[in-house]
Amino acid sequence: MTAVPPTLPTSLDADASHDIQRVGRLSRAERRAIAVKGKLSSPWASAIAIIIAILWTVPSIGLLVTSFRPAIDIRSSGWWTVWTDPQFTLDNYDDVLFGSADLASFFVNSIVITLPAVVIPISIALLASYAFAWIDFKGRNLLFVAVFALQIVPIQITLIPLLSAYVDAEINGTFWTVWLSHSIFALPLAIFLLHNFMKEIPASLIEAARMDGAGHVKIFFQVLLPLLVPAIASFAIFQFLWVWNDLLVGLTFANQDSRPLTVAVADLAGTRGNAWHLLTAGAFVSMIVPLIVFLALQRYFVRGLLAGSVKG
Amino acid sequence: MDFFTSPETTAEKLGLMVFAMLLFVVVMGGLLFAVDKPKRVPRWVVALCFVGPAVLLVVGGLVYPGILTIISSFKNKTGAEWVGLDNYVTAFTTDQFQIVLRNTALWVVLVPIVSTFIGLVYAVLVDRTRFEKLAKALVFLPMAISMVGASIIWKFVYEYRPDQPGIQQTGLLNQLLVWLGLEPQQFLINQPTNTLFLIAVMVWIQTGFAMTILSAAIKAIPDDIVEAARLDGLHGVGMFRYITVPSIRPALVVVVTTIAMGTLKVFDIVRTMTGGQFGTSVVANEFYTQSFRLANEGLGAALAVILFILVIPIVVYNVRQLRLSEEVR
Numbered sequence: 311m312t313a314v315p316p317t318l319p320t321s322l323d324a325d326a327s328h329d330i331q332r333v334g335r336l337s338r339a340e341r342r343a344i345a346v347k348g349k350l351s352s353p354w355a356s357a358i359a360i361i362i363a364i365l366w367t368v369p370s371i372g373l374l375v376t377s378f379r380p381a382i383d384i385r386s387s388g389w390w391t392v393w394t395d396p397q398f399t400l401d402n403y404d405d406v407l408f409g410s411a412d413l414a415s416f417f418v419n420s421i422v423i424t425l426p427a428v429v430i431p432i433s434i435a436l437l438a439s440y441a442f443a444w445i446d447f448k449g450r451n452l453l454f455v456a457v458f459a460l461q462i463v464p465i466q467i468t469l470i471p472l473l474s475a476y477v478d479a480e481i482n483g484t485f486w487t488v489w490l491s492h493s494i495f496a497l498p499l500a501i502f503l504l505h506n507f508m509k510e511i512p513a514s515l516i517e518a519a520r521m522d523g524a525g526h527v528k529i530f531f532q533v534l535l536p537l538l539v540p541a542i543a544s545f546a547i548f549q550f551l552w553v554w555n556d557l558l559v560g561l562t563f564a565n566q567d568s569r570p571l572t573v574a575v576a577d578l579a580g581t582r583g584n585a586w587h588l589l590t591a592g593a594f595v596s597m598i599v600p601l602i603v604f605l606a607l608q609r610y611f612v613r614g615l616l617a618g619s620v621k622g
Numbered sequence: 623m624d625f626f627t628s629p630e631t632t633a634e635k636l637g638l639m640v641f642a643m644l645l646f647v648v649v650m651g652g653l654l655f656a657v658d659k660p661k662r663v664p665r666w667v668v669a670l671c672f673v674g675p676a677v678l679l680v681v682g683g684l685v686y687p688g689i690l691t692i693i694s695s696f697k698n699k700t701g702a703e704w705v706g707l708d709n710y711v712t713a714f715t716t717d718q719f720q721i722v723l724r725n726t727a728l729w730v731v732l733v734p735i736v737s738t739f740i741g742l743v744y745a746v747l748v749d750r751t752r753f754e755k756l757a758k759a760l761v762f763l764p765m766a767i768s769m770v771g772a773s774i775i776w777k778f779v780y781e782y783r784p785d786q787p788g789i790q791q792t793g794l795l796n797q798l799l800v801w802l803g804l805e806p807q808q809f810l811i812n813q814p815t816n817t818l819f820l821i822a823v824m825v826w827i828q829t830g831f832a833m834t835i836l837s838a839a840i841k842a843i844p845d846d847i848v849e850a851a852r853l854d855g856l857h858g859v860g861m862f863r864y865i866t867v868p869s870i871r872p873a874l875v876v877v878v879t880t881i882a883m884g885t886l887k888v889f890d891i892v893r894t895m896t897g898g899q900f901g902t903s904v905v906a907n908e909f910y911t912q913s914f915r916l917a918n919e920g921l922g923a924a925l926a927v928i929l930f931i932l933v934i935p936i937v938v939y940n941v942r943q944l945r946l947s948e949e950v951r
Contacts (some may be wrong), residue, residue, distance in 0.1 A: 352858065359747040359757065362740060364760045366826065372794055373775045379910055388649050408741040418632050422639040429643040433650040441672035447665055453673065460684050462937050464887050465798045466909050467926040470694070470919060471687035485635075486783045489642060494683030497676055525658035526668070555768035557890045562914070567628065576770045576894050579777070586778065586792070597767045604766035610757070615831065 317598060377402055377594050382589035402591035404580075411588055413595050416574040420554060420599075427492035427553040428546050434493065435500035436542075440530060442501065443508035444516055454505065460498040468494075469562050476563065481563030491563050494552050494596050500545055503617060507541035508534060544614030548606050551600050571596040624752045633892055650675070688930075695923035719908070726886070726904045727815050729824065730932075734881040737825045738874065741832025746862060750841055758837065762830035769827065769890035777895050778822045780809040813901045823891050828884070839873035840866060856951035872947040879940040883933055905929055 321519075376389045378398045407414040439448070442454045472491060476482040511534060519529045560570040575592045582588055604611060651669045658665045659914045698705045713719050741761075748757040766773055781793030785806050791797040796806035809819045843866065851865045867874070889906035896902045898911060905925055913922030 336689065347694065355747050359744060362747075362892055363757055363760050364919055367766065367831070368794070369775045369779050369826075370763070373778055376778065384792065386792075387790050388794065388797050390794070390797070415632070416862055419637055422635045426642040426646070433647050434679065437654060437672040440674035441669050445665065445669055445672065447669035448820060450669075453677065457680060458674070462883070462933050463684050463688055463931045464906075466887065466906060467691045467930050468684055468687035469926075471690040472683065475687075475811055481627065485629075485642070486627075490626045490660075491683070492737070493677050497680050498684075499675060511634050527658045530654060538889060551766060555770075557768070557770055558910070561910075567630075569800075570770050572770045572890075576890070577776070579770070579774055579894050580897065583777075586781075589774050590642055590778065593771045597771045600766045600768070601763070604763070605759075608762075612834055615834060 312538045315519065322434075333552075336432060347610075373590050373593060376586065377590035379587075380449075384586050384590075400606065402587045402597070406588045406591045406595065410594060411574070411578055413574055413592055415572065416569060417595065419568055420570040420572075423488050423492075423560070423564070423568075424550060424553045427496070428549045429492040430489060431496040431500050431549065432504075432542060432546060435497055435504050436538075437509055439501050440505035440526075440534065444529075449496075453592075457498055458502045465495050467532050469558075473562060475544065481567060483563070485564075485568050487563045488559065488568065490569075492556070492557050495559070496549050496552070500549070501616065503545050504541060506537070506617065507538060511537055514567045526597045540610065540613070541617075546615065547611045548614045550603060551611070554600050556581075623817055625923050639884055644743050647768070648783050656935060660694035660883045661783060691926055695927045697923075698919045699918050699920055701919050705920065709920045710928075712921060713924050720891045721901050722903045722905055724931075725902060726906075728817055729821055729888075729904055730882050732821050732880045733820075733824045733828060733885040734823075737828040737881055738832045738836075738877050740825070741834075741877070742836050742867075744829070745833045746839055746866060749837065758833065761833055764827045765830040769823075769888065772823055772827055773891050776819075776826070777810070780806045780819060781812075808903055810896050810902075811900050816896065816900055817902050820891055820895055822897070824885060828881045832881065835873055835877050836870060839870035843869045853885040872944065875940065875943040875947075879936050879943075882936050886929060886936075905932075 330571070355526075372389050372490060376384055377553075378400070379389065379392060379402075380397055380399050381402065383397055396444075442450060452579055472487075473482070476487045481487055515533055516529060519533050524532070556570070557572045557576055560573045561576075564570060564573065573597045575589075578585075578592050579589060625638065629638045640693060653675075657668045657671050669700075694701050695709055696704060696706060714723070734879060744757075744761060748754050751757070778792075779794045780796075781791075782794075782796055783789050791800055792804055795809065799806055803837055810816050815837065847865060847869065848861075851861060856864060887906050889904065889910055891906050892898055892902055892907040893910070897905075898907045903911070905928060909922055909925040909929065913917045
């Protein structure tokens, strides 16, 4: 997880050495930074940037602050009054996690749904993309383009037939249907991304291994997998956030006992739309895991984003 | 079998989770080991073992259900009788659905344009400044959270309290109106502007995506072009208009089309904030309502097919623009 080959620019950390003034030769980024100096010294430019930054953060801060205020205060005054009369409590979290909303058990469901829904499509897509990238067989390109093209199919078009198939098989509402559905929907993008990364590995490496008599197991685990770790990490984060934040699949396939946090929180918003002490705490409970994952593994995420969309 | 279908305690659930992950990893690993030696196993068997599971899943889980849905879009509520194009006629002509289509058009046009514009401006403004990393993370964070969460954040911003003495507004936007001496508004109920307030939430989410992709594209503009333009006397807005934007055109096309496709399928925001009431529904939300709430299978299927058809021109445009930009190079 540490080595990051510089295949794609990661915009969020590209400027790490930005204001280090070195004597002698300057890096390209530094020269550009000096050339560009004065852009933000325009007060209008700064003002616009600051306004955008405020608009993008203040609503979330409002939610976070409110979730720690006593329910009675939330009903009677705005969260901005907290600076004059600070009153904080953890009651809302206690209530929403272990009270009638019972988000704690849906939190477990979200974890139980998400991890296999990340691991299963990756394990299937790794083998498929290995074959698409490095094994010659008839109709390979056609099949690959077909799988890739399936990315444009909106999942809505598959829901009802899938649901009735699950009902017929009597596995409707179990975790299995949720895992299976998420895996199916993830496969086209997973195969496409992993195939692209596998293709970037020099053919000579594979050829050399084959010359040495290595079988698929050896090539896969000893040559490809170590080089693919960053790519797998990128897709895994992508898929993790997608599944954790998904509403439609959970709503359609999970039942009362297996549904994820998003469905439970959306339900709360529908039935207790004015219980802001529950809603704010519940929303934050549903956000905390993706926020941590995202902040910790941001650069892998950005890389996946760039690889997935710019090439696609 | 109870454990496999309906685990009850947390420990059982976690156990089943680990079991499911191991099951798939072991099966896929087993396939790999089974065809290990390239000499002894015919190549088509190898390909079948590796590609087979994936192809089986996408054909069985995407292609076949898709075809079934297209077929049932020509049938009635229960799927028992053929009704020809009736469902499509309903979806395009009745008043209720005209509003749905109008809203969907608004979403698909406004979200990509506004979020790409804001993302681009922001990317240019913070490019190579001292606070770039932090500034980008702030705008990027909404990408990480669920649309349900984002909807709740904004529903709280839009919260309305009746304008009576002794009652304070608890929604930030209405408080701002009050501070400015205006009447508080029911943002999510007043038609037709309520759709715009829902669209704002999607813009808030997607801007980070636009900013990230475009920022990477801006950093990739060759130095000599920027240098030459500067020697020619281009600065600020001129540089933005004549150098930055044309240089990153391919990335702009990708961003706009990607966001448009994502926007078309989004129903989380509408469902969480208004439930599609007050004239705010979109095709994706109406699909869910018709299919699962009102049990109108035929109409629901037709709406899903319409979603699919609406995606196609966006994809075609995307592919054509990419081809064009490759030819130019």
